[in-house]
Amino acid sequence: MINEHYKAMLSEKSVIRQIAETASARRAEIGAENVFDFSLGNPNVPCAPAFTDAMVDLYETRDPYELHGYSPSVGLVEFRAAVADSLNRRFGMDYTENHVFPTSGATAAIAHAVRAVTKPGDEVLTFAPYFPEYRPYIEGSGAKLTVVPAAADGAQIDFDAAERMLTDRVAAVLINTPNNPAGVVYTARTMGRLADLMARKAAQYGHDIFLISDEPYREIVFDGADQLFPAKYYDNTLTCYSFSKSLSLPGERIGYVAVNPRATDADLMVPVFAQISRTIGHNCPSSSIQLAVARVVDETSDLSVYERNMNLIYDALVELGFEVERPGGTFYIFPRTPTEDALEFCTQAMEYDLFLVPSDSFGVGGHMRLSYCMETEQLERAIGRLKVFMHERYGRQSA
Amino acid sequence: MINEHYKAMLSEKSVIRQIAETASARRAEIGAENVFDFSLGNPNVPCAPAFTDAMVDLYETRDPYELHGYSPSVGLVEFRAAVADSLNRRFGMDYTENHVFPTSGATAAIAHAVRAVTKPGDEVLTFAPYFPEYRPYIEGSGAKLTVVPAAADGAQIDFDAAERMLTDRVAAVLINTPNNPAGVVYTARTMGRLADLMARKAAQYGHDIFLISDEPYREIVFDGADQLFPAKYYDNTLTCYSFSKSLSLPGERIGYVAVNPRATDADLMVPVFAQISRTIGHNCPSSSIQLAVARVVDETSDLSVYERNMNLIYDALVELGFEVERPGGTFYIFPRTPTEDALEFCTQAMEYDLFLVPSDSFGVGGHMRLSYCMETEQLERAIGRLKVFMHERYGRQSA
Incomplete structure (x- = not known):
């Protein structure tokens, strides 16, 4: 018989993976260029x-x-x-x-x-x-x-x-x-x-x-x-x-x-x-x-895209009135959500094909994680979509 | 503090690895060609x-x-x-x-x-x-x-x-x-x-x-x-x-x-x-x-050396009077040792630079494991050495 402990883990699957899977299904429906997936921390630059x-x-x-x-x-x-x-x-x-x-x-x-x-x-x-x-x-x-x-x-x-x-x-x-x-x-x-x-x-x-x-x-x-x-x-x-x-x-x-x-x-x-x-x-x-x-232990891939992307998304979030700390590293950013309930906000965003991860599984409420390891051009379009969402649903206007 | 359970495992290190390490040290002393190492099951043919x-x-x-x-x-x-x-x-x-x-x-x-x-x-x-x-x-x-x-x-x-x-x-x-x-x-x-x-x-x-x-x-x-x-x-x-x-x-x-x-x-x-x-x-x-x-899931390396070697070592063991089952596969053979105590026999063999694994750790007494994944030429010389050992210590003569 299958070990019950591991079987029970199946129903508590990683929230991040579930969102990534939904995004993946959506890509198959409407094309990858129309899905703005901030869910997975999957390095997008080629290996060194x-x-x-x-x-x-x-x-x-x-x-x-x-x-x-x-x-x-x-x-x-x-x-x-x-x-x-x-x-x-x-x-x-x-x-x-x-x-x-x-x-x-x-x-x-x-x-x-x-x-x-x-x-x-x-x-x-x-x-x-x-x-x-x-x-x-x-x-x-x-x-x-x-x-x-x-x-x-x-x-x-x-x-x-x-x-x-x-x-x-x-x-x-x-x-x-x-x-x-x-x-x-x-x-x-x-x-x-x-x-x-x-x-x-x-x-x-x-x-x-x-x-x-x-x-x-x-x-x-x-x-x-x-x-x-x-x-x-x-x-x-x-x-x-x-x-x-x-x-x-x-x-x-x-x-x-x-x-x-x-x-x-x-x-x-x-x-x-x-x-x-x-x-x-x-x-x-x-x-x-x-x-x-x-x-090649001292080599790295060209990692500059992450800093370029961080600056773009950080500036956009600030303009849109999000409370957010500027990241010192990684390819993540972790703003407060405008709603107390992070899941509510991330669920609304999905209607705009924006895939964001609510913060609860990270041990904190009222935030969301955005992973910006993507082509800068795709990030720019994602930011455009985020602006539409924030304008239509929250009446926010960027400068 | 280091977990005591894993620390205790250090003193019960694999018998096979210990013999392999002794063989390795001996190779450094007298040259690889003079050490007859039947201990490790390390495939010796090149990858496919x-x-x-x-x-x-x-x-x-x-x-x-x-x-x-x-x-x-x-x-x-x-x-x-x-x-x-x-x-x-x-x-x-x-x-x-x-x-x-x-x-x-x-x-x-x-x-x-x-x-x-x-x-x-x-x-x-x-x-x-x-x-x-x-x-x-x-x-x-x-x-x-x-x-x-x-x-x-x-x-x-x-x-x-x-x-x-x-x-x-x-x-x-x-x-x-x-x-x-x-x-x-x-x-x-x-x-x-x-x-x-x-x-x-x-x-x-x-x-x-x-x-x-x-x-x-x-x-x-x-x-x-x-x-x-x-x-x-x-x-x-x-x-x-x-x-x-x-x-x-x-x-x-x-x-x-x-x-x-x-x-x-x-x-x-x-x-x-x-x-x-x-x-x-x-x-x-x-x-x-x-x-x-x-x-390449259906490919294999050229595995024919294992059968060639098995036939050589099996025939030699039989000639030397060992009780041994003919293997149907793998690159191992598992004869009875002439002494009841397998470790005693394998320790004697080490004096002839023959490295054999006593059977006790396999859950059986009075046998030894020989791994014959080696060049056939090296196996032939190892068999020569085994004959010297069996003659000098056990008065056995091959045909």
Whole structure:
């Protein structure tokens, strides 16, 4: 008989995916150019050409036995060393290949990190608004997700609430900067306060509290800003990364966990990840993809479209009278909805073939997430449609 | 703090891997040509050239956005349809793309299959000798592995023991034909008896008992025999497959679960697998590998070396007086050791740089597993060394 727990999950399918599916059906009806789909965070720029070159070269020149052989259970040393060197160069760290574990994207990275530093029943603390898939990732490990409510506008973390909720039961804190869905990028001040709080609580409780830092958007920061590196601020950090956005390879499922060499039991952590893989059926990402990414670890696709699009949509939303924070990175923006009930607003918008995601599944009411990874020309037309909608339904006029 | 359960697993590392690591260290000392490593089942033939051609063509001609985009959570339809068609053609089945779920090799296939049809505490029954990694795969899901002892020589399954051990607590039966480590290929008679037993017990207990059929060696059968297809014999079958051996792509992590369309809830099963993925951080194998394999699903590498090697090593073992069953497939052979204690014999052999795996971790005493996926020339020299060892230590002489 089918396991009832997983069967029940079928009826709580991701809201984002459901909206994306409706948009998809609508595209089949009226043509893709007439559907304005802000739902999915699916990178729309082509992968970095250097990646394609590396892969074709590997296929043409490498012994297939080497290219496609089993990875050791901790992954290929070429990949692990290339990632360690890159992080050391960029962020002044001192990783070795023994601190890097290749994973099938950030999803698998989090799956391993959570299992390594929690036991069933422990709490993992995160901050609203948060990526809703964190819930199945955490709960699937047997741990419990606890969500600190969103801070008042302008503040990045509600530290009073965090202080209260970071109890003795919390084994790990999960952060995501730049953040999905709000595009918030933590400042050094926020990161320093969080690290201090965690260190103080860990000392008070007499046990480690690990920082799990989910960083798939690390390379998408705006205004020429430098993205800070959370592991610099806190020794017990597991950095979870995916090349899905930086190299535009979401389908290839390639990422890693990097263990801060100053973490407790740092040298045991990667072998422990390999044991976790045995129990969840993981066994490393594709060997050829590991080898190709190892060669282009510092490259990115042309990511400039995201900043160009952010400026367009941000300006349009402000003109239309939305309350909205300007994102510091990612390809998301998270305005308040004019109605208290975000779903009501997003449902109205669908009549205009505008597909927006209501904020409730991100742990916050009265907002919506717009993903602007699309061609700029399509975004311009989508903004036109948004103006029509806001004029007809809300009497709003842009300048 | 590191999870104690996974930390404890570090000290129970796979015996096979430990021997392989010792062999590896020895190669560095005295040169690869002087080390006779029968430990790892690592395919040694190059991948099928058609796969390389398909992949290079995809890289050269496909829009990178299509090639590397996110898979739907149930996988790419090209892959699912190609597998369904191939199984239907070869085995007279009636799969559709809705019954096939792409996975990161057979490991992930089993991880999904077990979670889908068991709940924590349920038993999964398998038959000794069995692949030792089944234990972490099953126990990682919360289910319990129960092992039916090996049958007397010649019999494929001890049906008296199976009858007794297939209790009401058993939710699934896990088989592996052709079998690692013994190379046994189930006959139609064995398969029919097992299906009858399972159907009878399921009726008696009033609940489904699923067959999980692990078939990575399906394409490596000897003497021109046809490998039977277990799902033909039993409706509630989940077929777990890997292209690691057929296409010689072990590092690429590509396989599938196929759900018999006549199984209970057959149409729900693939969506349930997608939910399971969310909880274990899986999210489909590499998109480009799915697309390339979809084009070459009926191809294999040149697998003839395995049968040639099997005949050489089987004849040599018989000449040296070993008790041994002739394998029907795979690239393993599983003779009795001359000593009761298999470890004692394998330890002696190491002094001759012969690396053999004692049988205890396969759930059987007094045997050893030899993996003969190596160049035939190297195998011939390994056999020479085995003869020296058996002569000097056991006074055995080959004809």
